[in-house]
Amino acid sequence: MxxxxxxxxxxxxxxxxxxxxxxxxxxxxxxxxxxxxxxxxxxxxxxxxxxxxxxxxxxxxxxxxxxxxxxxxxxxxxxxxxxxxxxxxxxxxxxxxxxxxxxxxxxxxxxxxxxxxxxxxxxxxxxxxxxxxxxxxxxxxxxxxxxxxxxxxxxxxxxxxxxxxxxxxxxxxxxxxxxxxxxxxxxxxxxxxxxxxxxxxxxxxxxxxxxxxxxxxxxxxxxxxxxxxxxxxxxxxxxxxxxxxxxxxxxxxxxxxxxxxxxxxxxxxxxxxxxxxxxxxxxxxxxxxxxxxxxxxxxxxxxxxxxxxxxxxxxxxxxxxxxxxxxxxxxxxxxxxxxxxxxxxxxxxxxxxxxxxxxxxxxxxxxxxxxxxxxxxxxxxxGRGDALAVQVDAPRYDCRVADDVSYLDIAVTHDAAAGMLTIFALNRHLTEAADLDVEMAGFNARRVALHRVMEGHDLQATNSAEAPDRIAPADGSGAALDDGRLRARLGPLSYHVIRLE
Ligand code: AHR
CATH class of the missing domain: 3.20.20.80 (Glycosidases)
Structure with a gap:
């Protein structure tokens, strides 16, 4: 999607x-x-x-x-x-x-x-x-x-x-x-x-x-x-x-x-x-x-x-x-x-x-x-600094507790002092990946400084004393800046933290 x-x-x-x-x-x-x-x-x-x-x-x-x-x-x-x-x-x-x-x-x-x-x-x-x-x-x-x-x-x-x-x-x-x-x-x-x-x-x-x-x-x-x-x-x-x-x-x-x-x-x-x-x-x-x-x-x-x-x-x-x-x-x-x-x-x-x-x-x-x-x-x-308003255009779904829920759940923070823009993106879709395209006006981001992702696990998977690191963020790949836009592919049921500077 x-x-x-x-x-x-x-x-x-x-x-x-x-x-x-x-x-x-x-x-x-x-x-x-x-x-x-x-x-x-x-x-x-x-x-x-x-x-x-x-x-x-x-x-x-x-x-x-x-x-x-x-x-x-x-x-x-x-x-x-x-x-x-x-x-x-x-x-x-x-x-x-x-x-x-x-x-x-x-x-x-x-x-x-x-x-x-x-x-x-x-x-x-x-x-x-x-x-x-x-x-x-x-x-x-x-x-x-x-x-x-x-x-x-x-x-x-x-x-x-x-x-x-x-x-x-x-x-x-x-x-x-x-x-x-x-x-x-x-x-x-x-x-x-x-x-x-x-x-x-x-x-x-x-x-x-x-x-x-x-x-x-x-x-x-x-x-x-x-x-x-x-x-x-x-x-x-x-x-x-x-x-x-x-x-x-x-x-x-x-x-x-x-x-x-x-x-x-x-x-x-x-x-x-x-x-x-x-x-x-x-x-x-x-x-x-x-x-x-x-x-x-x-x-x-x-x-x-x-x-x-x-x-x-x-x-x-x-x-x-x-x-x-x-x-x-x-x-x-x-x-x-x-x-x-x-x-x-x-x-x-x-x-x-x-x-x-x-x-x-x-x-x-x-x-x-x-x-x-x-x-x-x-x-x-x-997630420190300013919270920015995000205009989202993504497919939506209805459920018992809410209607018109966007499959893309996104928040963006801007820490001007640190010169960092951070995108927190959750793809809630059960089966489809999301091709994310973020238009960023007024920024001059030069590079992806950090990309961490949590994805690909069984929803029921847990950590334990024996396997304390089974579920942990990994380095993400593929997020790219292109002429004032950020593009990334978010797998189904995945959470990404992408920092730009
Ligand atoms: O956090 C557990 C309990 O949940 C707290 O004691 C109470 O405030 C709430 O009901």
Whole structure:
């Protein structure tokens, strides 16, 4: 099939916020314990941080990380995780029916994030927690000295405040499963007062209010409208969450969920605009898509296991094994985030290690990259700068979740400082190759600096400890510049990252 696209140097969608490639990690399963932290592991340092995992994390160039939950945060007391480790309480984690030893708390996590070169984005407990708890947490984390909480931090060996800028006001408060679940109005008021208090303490922070847990919630999208009506002036972002799957084994429909996500983003952007107009507000609110990923392979079994088990410590949980099809899906979803970077400023892959994650780390054993690691890494490394508008002319298809879906899914970024134009192209066609022809106006690209491709694998193929590199990008061939045009052949079900300079 023929797939034509056109870009122009001056037709920018937006400057991409680097935080579009952020991540999320929660105290659940083996994300923290035996994920990033495993004292005694052959690759652990003297503090218990796994250096093999840290290396894989660093290679992703993750800008920010949301912590400590997730559902976990809604019954978590941050004070349990500070002070001498031997004196920390063991608690029952109500979200995942597990035992929390509190051997990792805010200071250990901050140390790990610092070494990984990642900025922290902290969530406060608005389930069982109060405004007072949130305020004390922030004082401990961000205030320099001279108060009870800041001096307590200093007595714990952390002289300088962390200066955390991003604060999430609870988690998924629309979900009936959430400990402390509230109605939209109730939550909106609590979020407003909490945001006000936190900003009084440190006016330089940004607050993130909970949107819907997904676009199939019965309260969506009224939830967003009602919450924002209560707190618009005191928040900076509204969070969106969505997890994806292909239970029906319908690849084209699965890929159509990328378009469906675009509608979700559009609906929330419209809701923000509606409330802004209604309130005659001056400030803008952006979207923080702070939980996204594929989650379906082991979801049903995990749910049953959690129900049945007896409060285990760091159990295997939500350890999805991703296949090649999932990698293609993630590539397309990241393209959608780039295309909507005018409204989506922060997005977090959920999660980072072991739990629905691009990195798997065996207890006492090796760490390796799942299939989805690769598109996430390439978007994070190369998808910086400006997002450009792309005019696409390619064959289209209809599916259950969306109509008129282009077989060519494409996003283009321009990093003027680095002099790089990057094309992220996914051919969703099951059987046909696409002859891609991109017209590039206003550029003077001289050469193809990089061409990486993921193609030719069985859609069900996965990586594993025994075969960690089965699915990985390879060097592509045949992409050529010709009189201001880029031409490339995209095999069926393939993903290409082509950089021009
Ligand atoms: O990421 C796993 C869980 O998914 C999170 O704890 C929760 O916020 C969401 O429902």
């Amino acid at each position: 023929k797939a034509r696209a056109a870009i122009h140097r001056d037709f920018r969608i937006s400057r991409i916020d680097d935080r579009l490639y952020s991540a999320f990690i929660e105290h659940m399963g083996r994300a923290i314990y035996s994920g990033i932290y495993e004292p005694g592991h052959p690759h652990a340092d003297h503090r218990g941080f796994r250096q093999d995992v840290l290396g894989l994390v660093r290679d992703l160039d993750v800008p920010a990380i949301r912590y400590p939950g997730g559902n976990f945060v809604s019954a978590y007391d941050w004070k349990d995780g500070i002070g001498p480790k031997t004196e920390r309480p063991v608690r029952l984690d109500l979200a995942w029916r597990s035992r929390e030893t509190n051997q990792v708390g805010i200071n250990e996590f901050a140390e790990w994030a610092g070494e990984a070169g990642i900025e922290m984005m902290l969530a406060v407990n608005l389930g069982t927690g109060t405004l007072q708890d949130a305020r004390e947490f922030m004082e401990y984390v961000n205030h320099p000295s001279g108060t009870t909480w800041s001096d307590l931090r200093r007595s714990h060996g952390v002289e300088q405040p962390y200066g955390v800028k991003m604060w999430c006001l609870g988690n998924e408060m629309d979900g009936p499963w959430q400990i402390g679940h509230r109605t939209a109005r109730d939550y909106g008021r609590v979020a407003n007062q909490t945001a006000k208090a936190l900003k009084a303490l440190d006016p330089s922070i940004e607050t993130i209010v909970c949107g819907s847990s997904n676009d199939e919630m019965p309260t969506y999208p009224d939830w967003e409208r009602e919450v924002l009506e209560e707190c618009y002036e005191n928040v900076d972002y509204i969070s969106l969450h969505k997890y994806f799957g292909n239970n029906s084994r319908d690849t084209l429909n699965y890929f159509g969920k990328i378009e469906q996500t675009g509608r979700y983003i559009q609906a929330i952007a419209g809701t923000i605009d509606h409330v802004k107009a209604k309130k005659r507000a001056k400030n803008d609110i952006f979207i923080c898509f702070d939980e996204w990923n594929v989650w379906y392979h082991s979801r049903a079994e995990d749910k049953a296991r959690v129900k049945a088990w007896d409060w285990p410590e760091a159990p295997s949980l939500l350890e999805e094994t991703y296949n090649f099809e999932d990698a293609l899906f993630v590539a397309g979803l990241l393209n959608e985030f780039i295309r909507r970077s005018d409204r989506v400023k922060i997005a977090c892959i959920a999660q980072l290690v072991n739990v629905i994650a691009p990195i798997r780390a065996e207890r006492g054993g090796p760490a390796w990259r799942q299939t989805i690691y690769w598109p996430y890494q390439m978007a994070s490394l190369y």
